[in-house]
Amino acid sequence: MDERGYDRVACSLLSKLSISLENHLYQTKLQDKGYYTMRAAMFEHNDIEYYICAGRCDPEGIPSNQFAISIEMRDTSKDSKEILGRILPRLEESVNGVQWNPQKGKNQSPELYWRYEIQEQMFREREKKIMEDCELAIQLVRELC
DSSP states (O other): OOHHHHHHHHHHHHHHHSSSEEEEEEEEEESOOOOOEEEEEEEETTTTEEEEEEEEEEETOOOOOOEEEEEEOOOOOHHHHHHHHHHHHHHHHTTTOOOOOTTTTTTTTEEEEEEEEEGGGGGHHHHHHHHHHHHHHHHHHHOOO
């Protein structure tokens, strides 16, 4: 799938969530290799912004053609990773391969991500599961963070 395909899929998915879709495409080259092209939707909980992002993501610097979802807590306090980490055990019960973004340093906003093997033409078949996973992440933030 090319970048426009990932963007179409991300916009379709995020527009169906009951949170605010940003009209901005994030494209960033990561250190030596890899990059991400993501769309974001934002919601607030306890006066902290959280972003659900969707698109192509290579946070480990290993190019892949996988569709990725991430949830980022826009807070850099020393306990922010611990707070976001509260959702991890319950999220892992339903979602495979949830990981911390290793590109995020100690003084940056913590971010969890996971990936799906998916081609653009297969998106409709997997969309329900991906939506459920995103909605679960949002629900867990609201319950546990």
